[in-house]
Amino acid sequence: MPNTNKKIKTKKHLAREQREAKQTRLIIIGTIAIGVAILGLVVYGAISQFIIRPNVKIAQVGDTEINVREFEKRVEYSRVQMLNQAYQYYTYYQQFGQMGQSFLETSQQIVSELMSPTTLGRDVLDGMIDDIIIRDEANARGITVSEQEIDEGVQMAFGFYPDGTPTPTVTATIQSTPTLSETQLSLVTSTSTPTETSVPTETPEISPTPSEETQTEDREQQNTEETEVEEPSESETEDQNATTEPELSPTITLTPTITSTPTPYTTQVFAENINDFQDVYKEYNFDLQDLRELIEVQLLREKLLTEVTADLQPVKDEVWARHILVKTEEEALQILTELEEGGDFALLAAKHSTDESNKDSGGDLGWFDRERMVEEFSEAAFNLEIGEISDPIETSFGYHIIQVLGKRESQILPNEFEADKQEAFATWLTEIRSERDDIVIYDVWEEYVSTKPEVPQELLFALYQQFE
Secondary structure: OOOOOOOOOOHHHHHHHHHHHHHHHHHHHHHHHHHHHHHHHHHHHHHHHHHHHHHOEEEEEOOEEEEHHHHHHHHHHHHHHHHHHHHHHHHHHHHHHHHHHHHHHHHHHHHHHHOOHHHHHHHHHHHHHHHHHHHHHHHHOOOOOOHHHHHHHHHHHOOOOOOOEEEEEEEEEEEEEEOOOHHHHHHOOOOOOOOOOOOOOOOOOOOOOHHHHHHHHHHHHHHHHOOOOOOOOHHHHHHHHHOOOOOEEEEEEEEEEEEEEOOOOOHHHHHHHHHHHHHHHHHHOOOHHHHHHHHHHHHHHHHHHHHHOOOOOOEEEEEEEEEEEEOOHHHHHHHHHHHHOOOOHHHHHHHHOOOOOOHHHOOEEEEEOOOOOOHHHHHHHHHOOOOOEOOOEEEOOEEEEEEEEEEEEEEOOHHHHHHHHHHHHHHHHHHHHHHOOOEEEOHHHHHHOOOOOOOOHHHHHHHHHHHO
16 A cells, blocks of 8 residues: 655755755855865965975075075074073173173173164174185185084084193293383483383293203303403494394293193083083074084184284384373474474473373373374374474374384284284175175065074063163
């Protein structure tokens, strides 16, 4: 018997089901489309973040490009280093209190630079460009660095010295000191002597070696045996009187050299420190290979500096001069007239000079180099001959009448000589960079200056709380 309960679908009912199915399909298609779009955005974002963005070119030197990946890691590495320095100097300030005010100011200066990311970013970018130029120049001159040298550089960066820790010991450096010539003696009174600029040197205890002790005994014995002093002959006296240049007598300045002493720092500890370094800098995508590249270019820089500054000598020109300082040019001209008429320089200085620090000693300024005095004064003094008196020289202090009493070439200390070489190399590098026309910096670089890691609020508070 047929089922009379079966529901018969009308055309209207069938049409409604079709509409509902169509709407369901549209919803599913729309959902899929939205999902695909979202997935596409995520994929594009990932591609942009990890593939496109890191390879954006921000500068180029010749054929060498600097991209965002390299730039960001260098900026962040620099920020970490500067933060560590800021904390270190603040720690020194805490240890020394008000006596260590300079440590606080240094820490504040570092933090101020960190708070100006664009300025810091440009400094880092300029440094990266200089590194490329250094590599190019080193390559052109055949200067290379071996893997062993880089290994030793890494060890040194971590304070690990397998062959012993270098510590300074003191050796003697001979420095020439002039005595007065006849010309100089005629210019100054017997009580006037050049004032030496005091230079701090290390004064460790020095034990004489056996050979030194023997030489000392020989000299003492020779002194006791010499009971008769020979009078100089007439010709010798004439030769001495004819001398116009200062005689040089050696003096000894103690300067440190480096020797090695044993160290308890073991290879195992060094390896642990390497691992700690990589853990700390992993967040900034900076690893040991990046450090090795920095050390490599630093070693190339040092070798290039040695070659570029090979002609520099550890000496500097100095003059011994005296002056009379007055307020007006009219006063200076009047004093110059009196000197030309035979007036005594020392007496005129005592009477007229406004420089209270030396007027009572005849205006004697002692020995000085070009950097010690203001530019106008040094320019005049170094262009005068011994005994010559200048026309009035105007400086910010007033008007000077200058007389040069002596000239010499003086040995400079090792740290001063190193500073001179660094300055000469920096000047050379600036000139090389200015001569190149293949250096391009793209404007987009500012968009990629990282601010990681940021300066912690607690450090800011600690550094500036006393000013609130």
